[in-house]
Amino acid sequence: MLEVILISSIKVIVVVVVLLTGCAYATYMERKVLAFMQNRIGPNYAGPYGLLQPIADAVKLIFKEDVVPDNVERLTYTLAPMISFVPAMLTFAVVPFSSNFTLFGYEITGVISDLNIGILFVFAITSLGVYGILLGGWSAGSKYSLLGGLRASAQMISYELSYGLSIVGVIIIANTLSMVELVEQQSSIGSWFIWKQPLGFLLYITCAVAETNRSPFDLPEAESELVGGYHTEYSSMRFAQFFIGEYGNMLAVSAVATTLFFGGWQGPLLPPVIWFLIKVFCFMFFYIWLRATLPRFRYDQLMNFGWKVLFPLALFNTLLTGLWVLWLGDVLFGG
């Protein structure tokens, strides 16, 4: 019993540490990639190639004065950054990052917890993250923040449904909700679910961008319109929590996309965990690429897009997959 607890604890610590480092270096990657796409150099002073920049940023943010405006709603103001930060971390509790392996004679599973409803858990948790933004925007007592919070809630309502529906296709085909089993079913490139669910994948990735408030759906923080949106009044570590939350969320949805559509940790030659990281960072690159290329949606256009384009498409995809499995299931998936 003690062994199990110990192994789990160590795994949790390792995953959290890797995740936080990942968030930090995701910011570095974003700045570097964005810089190269924009004819700039990017951070290059702190350490070789600016590799210590995330650490410098973290130190700076920790030592900044924590300014709290007078008219804030104290409790929610304090809680909001945590609410946006924690769910991003929680997602990784059920994402399988490696196959089972043996270390010092112990058999270790490649996931913290193999929940049999893993994918439901992920979606339940990630949709909580927006409450952080909503409450943060509302409690900060600034009009810009309020507008940011309003936008976040509108965005959440428009996208949550299509987001959930976009993966129903995969679940119908795989006939399981467990993330581990999902990965095991995609053992070769040919059996990746993206080939069976191309529309589902496109819907997922679009909604995921909206879900994480990233460009071109970064309305809640639209810098040129709302100054900083929901985090206008936040400073120091509170701001950093929002920041880590955003990048954690990006990593989370990338990890889920990898698991659902790209075979998770499966891959030849390299160790599974490396494959997993490679795939996740390909998604991160995609995110950054989007940000470098596209202008921002407008609030009402985004709602229209969510309800009139994505939602019907997601329904259509679900229906199509259902019918497909019903009629061709025996032929395609061997009953």
Add this chain to the structure above:
Amino acid sequence: MAEHKNITLNMGPQHPATHGVLRVELELEGETVVKARPVIGYLHTGIEKTMESKLYYKALPATDRMDYLAPMSNNLGYCLAVEKLMEIEVPEKVKWARACLAELTRINSHLVWLGTHVLDLGALSPVLYTFREREMILDIYEACGGQRMMTSYIRIGGLSHDLPVDFDKKVRHIIDVLPEKILEYETLLTENQIFINRTKNVAVISAEDAVNWSLSGPMLRGSGVKHDIRKANPYSGYENFDFEIPVGENGDAYDRYKVRLEEMRQSLRIARQALDGMPEGPYRAHVPGVVLPPKEDVLHKMESMIFHFKIITEGFKAPCGAVYQAIEAPKGELGFYIAGDGTNHPRRVRVRPPSFVNIACLPALCEGGLVADVVCAIGSVDIVLGEVDR
């Protein structure tokens, strides 16, 4: 029912998208703008008054600081006005060189406009691309007068120096390179559905309203009014050049975008013609006592040295009378009204700045729209606060 109250949102003067220190008071219902009121004056520098208290030629550097993205146009407008007052006829070469530089300046201003406008719409990259291209034009400014922004290169009666030896080569390089770059921006934006959604039918102003608000420049042409001072009332040799006036149809932000991009192409066309037809000759008019004599003569001829000394110390006296000279600056009609009273400094200088007049229609552009449209409207008007407030 609970009492319904609109939000008043103070946008600016320190706001990322108000292009300097414009302040807009917005009354919002949800995110819909019910009322917008632009408040200006945060960058008031008293440029007109400063110019009135200076010698004619010493007032010139103040013009650089109005529309600091188009310094050469400001110089040109002021110099043309003073030359009109003094009845100075500048040499042909000067006219052509000025036209060439004014067109480069138009491109310079439009490049910055494009970058910042789409930055406001959330596209991060184009601003860095446009600033990269703008660098080439700033290099030419630097080669001409030594300054990259506050050029003061165009002077009363001519230019401050002769054109640099590699002027022709450098400008031709821009003419060759820039069309590709403009195409690059178009690839990113023109057909981009998000960009179209954000700008089509946003900040619309009809042709009639545009005329009634006395808008000018791309704001006017975007609404479909084919008016360009370069054609309607040519100055500085513009009658010699062959170019089109691009116009829009709907008068929305997208049309103004198209108009400005096409204007850049037309400017390149004019610049090429100006280079091809540039005559040889002196770079300053020969008007003793008013325009500085060539440096060579100052060093070797007694009279020239005296004139030089007199002009530098006490300037020249302008006759009594008032002139108005308008030019087509990148942002619209830039007019200088100068009243001379027989002394060596102007009695009254009044600038008709395009940004100031164009920004007045901001409420008409954004009332009824969303907060995001306000940003788009401000961007598409293309203002420089240095010029609005003077």
